[in-house]
Amino acid sequence: MLFTDLGLSEPILRAIAEEGYTSPTPIQAKSIPAVLQGGDLLAAAQTGTGKTAGFTLPILQRLSSTKASAGKRVLRVLILTPTRELAAQVQESVETYGKYTGLKSTVIFGGVGANPQIKAIASGLDILVATPGRLLDLMSQKCVSLNHIEILVLDEADRMLDMGFLRDIKKILAALPKQRQNLLFSATFSTEIKALADGLLNSPALIEVARSNSTNEAIAQLIHPVDRTKKHPLLAHLIKTNDWKQVLVFTRTKHGANKLVTQLEKDGITSMAIHGNKSQSARTKALADFKAGKLTALVATDIAARGIDIDQLPHVVNYDLPNISEDYVHRIGRTGRAGSNGVAVSLVCVDEHQMLRDIEKLIKQKLPQEIIAGFEPDPNAVAQPIQLRSQQHQQSRKPKAAGNGGGSARPPAKHGNPPKRSFNR
Template sequence: MSFSDLGLAEGIVRAVTEQGYTQPTPIQTQAIPAVLNGGDLLAGAQTGTGKTAGFTLPMLHRLSTSGKQHANNTSARAIRALVLTPTRELAAQVEESVRIYGKYLKLNSAVIFGGVGINPQIKLLQHGVDILVATPGRLLDHMQQGTVNLDNIEILVLDEADRMLDMGFIRDIRKVLAALPPKRQNLLFSATFSDEIKALADGLLDSPATIEVARRNSTVEVIEQKIHPVDRDRKHPLLAHLIKSNDWSQVLVFTRTKHGANRLVEQLGKDGISGMAIHGNKSQTARTKALSEFKEGKLQVLVATDIAARGIDIDQLPHVVNYDLPNVPEDYVHRIGRTGRAGATGEAVSLVCVDEHVMLRDIEKLIKRKLPSEVVPGFEPDPNAKPQPIQLRSQGHGGGRRPQQGNARPGGKPGGGQTGRGMPGKPPAGTAAGGRSAAQHRSGGRGR
């Protein structure tokens, strides 16, 4: 099957072909016809399977063939499609896809997110935009200032909806939904198909088509996964050894905390390994610079917290390293999904100390497989080492999760952190007034 077989406009097919794509992926094969039919859609697919094109292509087709196009120089445009994403990086990535695939259409697009000045965005919106890609916090800023009009939205897309729930954006999303016209097409795309997502879908979607192209929370089969047991204080030397001995030239490394990311970059620098950190405390300029240099191959190592897990889309990224295992098992799937994209192979390595054995079991339970273990000679862990409480991220990487005491499973049982994680309208336990406020979330740089 080709993209033209799916009924897409010739200009869209031409733009897709110019990008080197000739055959749609499974999610695209199912989602594109469903969106073209005009009904609501709930779609779940593993990260890296072409989900973005699965909604941008049919959205562009519907808007370009509805007879409501404007001339390119008019300021009378009304925003007709709105795409909400959880992070700035993902918003920029989605809007770039819209521009690339819509290059031959008389449609324009814009992206708005926090961390940068709002005035240039106001001017952009004043000139008229057909398709707006936004993070929830910054969109609310514009709504409160009266600089954006959502009265003419025909298509709403919630991209990475599960991540938005994890990051505590449910209240922001509800405020946006309340400002939209009731008659519209709703598309909910998610890397995982959790019960929380289904609950959100029940309240948002009207008799939706449902697509799930892979089993729930499965990991991409082309990714080779393994763990290296190691003592907690030998992780940095082991990582440097792996990078140098294997001659890794492009490595994405995930740490649990922002401080840990910064410290690791400093340590690798002393080893002669170039690296930069990307996390919520970094300015948007610094985050953009680090990501750009990493994509271009100028940077050997990019060290990231989970805020970056959904916004990094790099073809042929060969290696992902979990320097720390994630607090929440689902984040493991998103992290390693940065490699093995678009049919390419990839390797995901996790450095696991005795403190993380409970986390490892939760991950293996989630993905329904035991990860192969390989001890690296010279880095054998102490068999008598005792687990210590893990210092979880303070202020959260973007999920309103409270630091956890001891080794109880994060994100699950009462007493082990939060309860009801991500449930729409149900705040994490222990947060003031029902969870971190939108302002608190956004002040940390997440999704804003």
């Protein structure tokens, strides 16, 4: 199947072609016609398979072929995302593939000044991409009206629920017109997602192109057993010995990310950290430098697990295994995207053996292990409790304030290129 087979207009097809794409991914091939029909949709697919374009392209098509009921430019589409990085990524797709349609869009999120966002909204928009907190903040200031919304998208809905946005989402839903098209996209069909869908969607089309929590077959997964104190030397060894040019590294904590960056820099490996304590400008610069090849390693916490979209990213390293097994799937899904191959390496110490078992149970496969010479783990090592975020904080965490625009609150811990290019944005 080609994009030209999906009923998209010439301006949209021209923009797609300019990016070098010809063939839709499976989720795009199924969701684009469904969205064009105008009904509600509940869709799930592995991370990195193109959910963003699955709703962006048909939304652009629908808006460009119909006039607003008010006869002037009014906000007709609202796309909600859980994180700033993902919001920026979605907005980039809207701009890229809608550049010949004449439609206007902007993105709003916390961590930056609101005045430019307020001005962009006031100038007139067709599409708004937003994180829940900043949207509620601007709604309370009467800077944005949702009275004419025709299409609502909840992107990465499972992640939004994980981050405690349910109350915020319900407030936003209450401000929307009752008659609208609802599109719910998620990496998984959890019980919570199904409950949200039951209350939001009206006889939705259901699309699931891969088993929930399965991993992409294009990603080679490997475990390196190692002592906890030798993780950093092993990572530096892997980067230098294999001449890795671009590697995304996940740590469990913000402090751990900062510490690892300092250690890697001492090893002569250019790196920067990206996490919730970094300013938005610092996060944007780190991501831009990484994409441009100015950094060898980008060290991230799980805030970036679904917000980083880099073509041909070759390597992902789990320096620490995630507290939540599902996050393993989202982390490694940053590689092996758009039909390319990728490698996901996890450095696992004795403290994380139960986490590894939980991950293997979730993805229903036993991951291969390889001990690197010189970094053999001590067979007599005793597991120590993993220092997670303050359990008191986790247990007493209250719903997010409206104005924080996409924080990183988490629930308590649980134990060869194709002949035609498809794309994942």
